Amino acid sequence: MNIIRAENYKEMSQLAAKKLVEQINEKSDSVLGLATGSTPEGLYEEIIKAHKEDNISFKDVTTFNLDEYVGLNKDNHQSYYYYMHHLLFNHIDINGGQVNLPNGDAHDLQEECNRYEKAIKQAGGVDIQILGIGLNGHIGFNEPGTPFSMQTHIIDLDESTRQANARFFDSIDDVPSQAITMGIDTIMQSKQIILIVSGSQKAEALEKLVNGPVTEDFPASILQQHANVTIIANRDALSELSK
Numbered sequence: 001m002n003i004i005r006a007e008n009y010k011e012m013s014q015l016a017a018k019k020l021v022e023q024i025n026e027k028s029d030s031v032l033g034l035a036t037g038s039t040p041e042g043l044y045e046e047i048i049k050a051h052k053e054d055n056i057s058f059k060d061v062t063t064f065n066l067d068e069y070v071g072l073n074k075d076n077h078q079s080y081y082y083y084m085h086h087l088l089f090n091h092i093d094i095n096g097g098q099v100n101l102p103n104g105d106a107h108d109l110q111e112e113c114n115r116y117e118k119a120i121k122q123a124g125g126v127d128i129q130i131l132g133i134g135l136n137g138h139i140g141f142n143e144p145g146t147p148f149s150m151q152t153h154i155i156d157l158d159e160s161t162r163q164a165n166a167r168f169f170d171s172i173d174d175v176p177s178q179a180i181t182m183g184i185d186t187i188m189q190s191k192q193i194i195l196i197v198s199g200s201q202k203a204e205a206l207e208k209l210v211n212g213p214v215t216e217d218f219p220a221s222i223l224q225q226h227a228n229v230t231i232i233a234n235r236d237a238l239s240e241l242s243k
Protein backbone atom coordinates (compact mmCIF):
# COMPACT_ATOMS: atom_id res chain seq x y z
CA MET A 1 0.00 0.00 0.00
CA ASN A 2 1.24 3.39 -0.95
CA ILE A 3 0.57 6.00 1.77
CA ILE A 4 0.62 9.68 0.86
CA ARG A 5 0.72 12.13 3.72
CA ALA A 6 -1.23 15.37 3.33
CA GLU A 7 -0.84 18.26 5.69
CA ASN A 8 -4.57 18.94 6.00
CA TYR A 9 -8.01 18.21 4.55
CA LYS A 10 -7.55 20.61 1.64
CA GLU A 11 -4.27 19.06 0.58
CA MET A 12 -5.77 15.56 0.88
CA SER A 13 -8.61 16.66 -1.42
CA GLN A 14 -6.23 18.26 -3.91
CA LEU A 15 -3.96 15.21 -4.07
CA ALA A 16 -6.93 12.88 -4.64
CA ALA A 17 -8.32 15.20 -7.35
CA LYS A 18 -4.93 15.22 -9.05
CA LYS A 19 -5.00 11.41 -9.24
CA LEU A 20 -8.46 11.43 -10.82
CA VAL A 21 -7.48 14.12 -13.32
CA GLU A 22 -4.34 12.14 -14.26
CA GLN A 23 -6.55 9.08 -14.81
CA ILE A 24 -8.91 11.02 -17.10
CA ASN A 25 -6.03 12.62 -18.99
CA GLU A 26 -4.66 9.14 -19.63
CA LYS A 27 -8.02 7.56 -20.50
CA SER A 28 -10.83 9.98 -21.32
CA ASP A 29 -13.48 7.23 -21.07
CA SER A 30 -12.41 6.11 -17.60
CA VAL A 31 -14.82 4.36 -15.26
CA LEU A 32 -14.72 6.02 -11.85
CA GLY A 33 -16.03 4.51 -8.62
CA LEU A 34 -17.25 7.25 -6.30
CA ALA A 35 -18.07 7.61 -2.60
CA THR A 36 -20.26 9.94 -0.57
CA GLY A 37 -20.06 11.16 3.04
CA SER A 38 -18.08 14.09 4.44
CA THR A 39 -14.63 12.98 3.34
CA PRO A 40 -14.97 13.39 -0.48
CA GLU A 41 -16.77 16.76 -0.39
CA GLY A 42 -13.48 18.66 -0.80
CA LEU A 43 -12.37 16.28 -3.55
CA TYR A 44 -15.54 17.05 -5.52
CA GLU A 45 -14.94 20.79 -5.08
CA GLU A 46 -11.44 20.31 -6.54
CA ILE A 47 -12.84 18.29 -9.45
CA ILE A 48 -15.33 21.04 -10.26
CA LYS A 49 -12.44 23.52 -10.14
CA ALA A 50 -10.38 21.34 -12.50
CA HIS A 51 -13.33 21.25 -14.90
CA LYS A 52 -13.98 25.01 -14.76
CA GLU A 53 -10.41 26.32 -14.62
CA ASP A 54 -8.42 23.68 -16.49
CA ASN A 55 -11.08 22.49 -18.94
CA ILE A 56 -10.93 18.88 -17.75
CA SER A 57 -13.82 17.16 -19.52
CA PHE A 58 -15.94 14.35 -18.09
CA LYS A 59 -18.08 13.85 -21.17
CA ASP A 60 -16.74 10.35 -21.85
CA VAL A 61 -16.42 9.32 -18.19
CA THR A 62 -18.72 6.74 -16.58
CA THR A 63 -19.29 6.68 -12.82
CA PHE A 64 -20.55 4.08 -10.37
CA ASN A 65 -21.27 5.05 -6.79
CA LEU A 66 -20.53 2.67 -3.97
CA ASP A 67 -23.89 2.73 -2.29
CA GLU A 68 -27.36 4.18 -1.73
CA TYR A 69 -29.84 4.09 1.13
CA VAL A 70 -32.85 1.82 0.78
CA GLY A 71 -36.20 3.62 0.71
CA LEU A 72 -35.05 7.13 -0.23
CA ASN A 73 -36.09 8.35 -3.65
CA LYS A 74 -33.91 10.52 -5.90
CA ASP A 75 -35.51 13.79 -4.76
CA ASN A 76 -34.82 13.10 -1.10
CA HIS A 77 -32.04 15.47 -0.04
CA GLN A 78 -30.42 12.75 2.06
CA SER A 79 -30.19 10.30 -0.84
CA TYR A 80 -26.76 9.76 -2.32
CA TYR A 81 -28.31 10.43 -5.72
CA TYR A 82 -29.11 13.96 -4.54
CA TYR A 83 -25.70 14.36 -2.84
CA MET A 84 -23.79 13.40 -6.00
CA HIS A 85 -25.81 15.63 -8.32
CA HIS A 86 -25.77 18.55 -5.92
CA LEU A 87 -22.05 18.34 -5.07
CA LEU A 88 -20.59 17.13 -8.36
CA PHE A 89 -22.57 16.02 -11.39
CA ASN A 90 -24.60 19.22 -11.86
CA HIS A 91 -21.36 21.21 -12.08
CA ILE A 92 -19.37 19.20 -14.64
CA ASP A 93 -20.02 18.11 -18.24
CA ILE A 94 -20.73 14.46 -17.44
CA ASN A 95 -23.41 12.73 -19.52
CA GLY A 96 -26.37 11.90 -17.22
CA GLY A 97 -26.73 8.52 -18.92
CA GLN A 98 -23.25 7.54 -17.79
CA VAL A 99 -23.89 8.26 -14.11
CA ASN A 100 -24.79 5.18 -12.06
CA LEU A 101 -26.00 4.76 -8.49
CA PRO A 102 -27.90 1.82 -7.06
CA ASN A 103 -31.63 2.58 -6.94
CA GLY A 104 -32.52 2.22 -3.27
CA ASP A 105 -36.16 2.81 -4.13
CA ALA A 106 -36.40 -0.11 -6.58
CA HIS A 107 -39.43 -2.39 -6.36
CA ASP A 108 -37.22 -5.51 -6.37
CA LEU A 109 -34.05 -4.70 -4.44
CA GLN A 110 -32.31 -8.00 -5.12
CA GLU A 111 -32.92 -7.61 -8.83
CA GLU A 112 -31.50 -4.07 -8.57
CA CYS A 113 -28.32 -5.44 -6.92
CA ASN A 114 -27.88 -7.95 -9.75
CA ARG A 115 -28.50 -5.27 -12.39
CA TYR A 116 -25.94 -2.94 -10.78
CA GLU A 117 -23.22 -5.55 -10.54
CA LYS A 118 -23.79 -6.50 -14.19
CA ALA A 119 -23.68 -2.85 -15.30
CA ILE A 120 -20.24 -2.42 -13.68
CA LYS A 121 -18.94 -5.45 -15.54
CA GLN A 122 -20.50 -4.32 -18.82
CA ALA A 123 -18.75 -0.97 -18.47
CA GLY A 124 -15.43 -2.86 -18.29
CA GLY A 125 -14.97 -2.61 -14.51
CA VAL A 126 -13.92 0.32 -12.36
CA ASP A 127 -10.57 1.90 -13.29
CA ILE A 128 -10.19 3.90 -10.11
CA GLN A 129 -12.32 3.59 -6.99
CA ILE A 130 -12.53 6.33 -4.36
CA LEU A 131 -13.17 5.05 -0.84
CA GLY A 132 -13.68 6.54 2.58
CA ILE A 133 -13.59 4.46 5.76
CA GLY A 134 -16.17 4.17 8.53
CA LEU A 135 -15.12 4.26 12.20
CA ASN A 136 -15.99 0.55 12.39
CA GLY A 137 -13.86 -0.26 9.34
CA HIS A 138 -16.66 -0.36 6.80
CA ILE A 139 -15.93 0.44 3.15
CA GLY A 140 -18.95 1.16 1.03
CA PHE A 141 -21.60 0.00 3.47
CA ASN A 142 -19.93 -3.36 4.03
CA GLU A 143 -20.36 -3.55 7.77
CA PRO A 144 -18.18 -5.79 10.02
CA GLY A 145 -18.99 -9.44 9.45
CA THR A 146 -19.86 -9.05 5.75
CA PRO A 147 -18.25 -11.93 3.81
CA PHE A 148 -15.37 -10.79 1.60
CA SER A 149 -16.95 -12.77 -1.26
CA MET A 150 -20.05 -10.57 -1.54
CA GLN A 151 -20.90 -8.58 -4.64
CA THR A 152 -23.50 -5.79 -4.73
CA HIS A 153 -26.04 -6.58 -2.00
CA ILE A 154 -28.55 -5.29 0.51
CA ILE A 155 -27.10 -4.63 3.95
CA ASP A 156 -28.55 -3.86 7.38
CA LEU A 157 -26.74 -0.78 8.61
CA ASP A 158 -24.94 -1.02 11.96
CA GLU A 159 -26.44 1.06 14.72
CA SER A 160 -23.06 2.87 14.97
CA THR A 161 -23.23 3.74 11.25
CA ARG A 162 -26.79 5.07 11.61
CA GLN A 163 -25.64 7.16 14.53
CA ALA A 164 -22.57 8.45 12.67
CA ASN A 165 -24.74 9.43 9.69
CA ALA A 166 -27.58 10.91 11.75
CA ARG A 167 -25.84 14.29 11.38
CA PHE A 168 -27.17 14.47 7.81
CA PHE A 169 -30.80 13.82 8.91
CA ASP A 170 -33.31 15.63 11.14
CA SER A 171 -33.22 12.77 13.64
CA ILE A 172 -31.76 9.27 14.01
CA ASP A 173 -35.25 7.86 13.37
CA ASP A 174 -35.05 9.22 9.81
CA VAL A 175 -31.80 7.36 9.02
CA PRO A 176 -32.66 4.33 6.85
CA SER A 177 -31.86 0.94 8.36
CA GLN A 178 -30.72 -0.63 5.08
CA ALA A 179 -28.63 0.25 2.05
CA ILE A 180 -27.54 -1.26 -1.26
CA THR A 181 -23.77 -1.42 -1.46
CA MET A 182 -21.11 -2.73 -3.80
CA GLY A 183 -19.68 -5.78 -2.04
CA ILE A 184 -16.09 -6.29 -0.97
CA ASP A 185 -15.55 -8.53 -4.00
CA THR A 186 -16.91 -5.76 -6.28
CA ILE A 187 -14.59 -3.21 -4.69
CA MET A 188 -11.57 -5.52 -4.85
CA GLN A 189 -12.08 -5.96 -8.59
CA SER A 190 -11.43 -2.27 -9.28
CA LYS A 191 -8.09 -1.78 -10.96
CA GLN A 192 -6.94 0.96 -8.63
CA ILE A 193 -8.20 2.16 -5.24
CA ILE A 194 -7.72 5.53 -3.59
CA LEU A 195 -8.73 5.69 0.05
CA ILE A 196 -9.04 9.17 1.50
CA VAL A 197 -8.96 9.66 5.25
CA SER A 198 -9.18 12.82 7.30
CA GLY A 199 -9.25 13.65 11.01
CA SER A 200 -8.04 12.19 14.27
CA GLN A 201 -11.33 10.32 14.81
CA LYS A 202 -10.29 8.05 11.90
CA ALA A 203 -6.70 7.49 13.12
CA GLU A 204 -7.40 4.24 14.94
CA ALA A 205 -9.35 2.78 12.00
CA LEU A 206 -6.55 3.71 9.60
CA GLU A 207 -3.94 2.09 11.82
CA LYS A 208 -6.01 -1.12 11.98
CA LEU A 209 -6.50 -1.10 8.21
CA VAL A 210 -2.75 -0.93 7.60
CA ASN A 211 -1.34 -3.05 10.45
CA GLY A 212 -4.20 -5.19 11.73
CA PRO A 213 -5.12 -8.72 10.74
CA VAL A 214 -7.09 -9.21 7.52
CA THR A 215 -10.52 -10.11 8.86
CA GLU A 216 -14.16 -9.77 7.89
CA ASP A 217 -14.65 -8.21 11.33
CA PHE A 218 -12.80 -5.17 10.00
CA PRO A 219 -13.77 -5.01 6.30
CA ALA A 220 -11.22 -2.36 5.21
CA SER A 221 -8.38 -4.72 6.22
CA ILE A 222 -8.95 -6.57 2.91
CA LEU A 223 -7.30 -3.63 1.14
CA GLN A 224 -3.95 -5.04 2.31
CA GLN A 225 -4.51 -7.70 -0.37
CA HIS A 226 -5.24 -5.35 -3.27
CA ALA A 227 -2.34 -4.78 -5.66
CA ASN A 228 -2.88 -1.07 -6.28
CA VAL A 229 -4.07 0.91 -3.26
CA THR A 230 -3.08 4.47 -2.47
CA ILE A 231 -4.06 5.93 0.87
CA ILE A 232 -4.17 9.73 0.96
CA ALA A 233 -4.52 10.80 4.57
CA ASN A 234 -3.97 14.00 6.47
CA ARG A 235 -1.68 14.39 9.44
CA ASP A 236 -4.43 13.90 12.03
CA ALA A 237 -5.62 10.67 10.42
CA LEU A 238 -2.05 9.36 10.34
CA SER A 239 -1.37 10.13 14.00
CA GLU A 240 -1.75 6.52 15.21
CA LEU A 241 0.42 5.20 12.37
CA SER A 242 3.30 7.54 12.98
CA LYS A 243 3.61 6.63 16.68
Ligand code: F6R
Pocket: 034, 035, 036, 037, 038, 039, 040, 066, 067, 131, 132, 133, 134, 135, 138, 139, 140, 141
Ligand atom coordinates in the same frame (compact mmCIF):
# COMPACT_ATOMS: atom_id res chain seq x y z
C1 F6R B 1 -19.96 6.44 1.36
C2 F6R B 1 -19.47 5.20 1.93
C3 F6R B 1 -18.95 5.11 3.34
C4 F6R B 1 -18.16 6.33 3.80
C5 F6R B 1 -17.78 6.18 5.27
C6 F6R B 1 -17.05 7.41 5.79
O1 F6R B 1 -20.40 6.24 0.03
O2 F6R B 1 -19.51 4.22 1.26
O3 F6R B 1 -18.14 3.96 3.44
O4 F6R B 1 -17.03 6.49 3.00
O5 F6R B 1 -18.92 5.97 6.04
O6 F6R B 1 -17.94 8.48 5.79
P1 F6R B 1 -17.45 9.96 6.11
O7 F6R B 1 -16.61 10.39 4.98
O8 F6R B 1 -18.73 10.77 6.21
O9 F6R B 1 -16.71 9.89 7.40
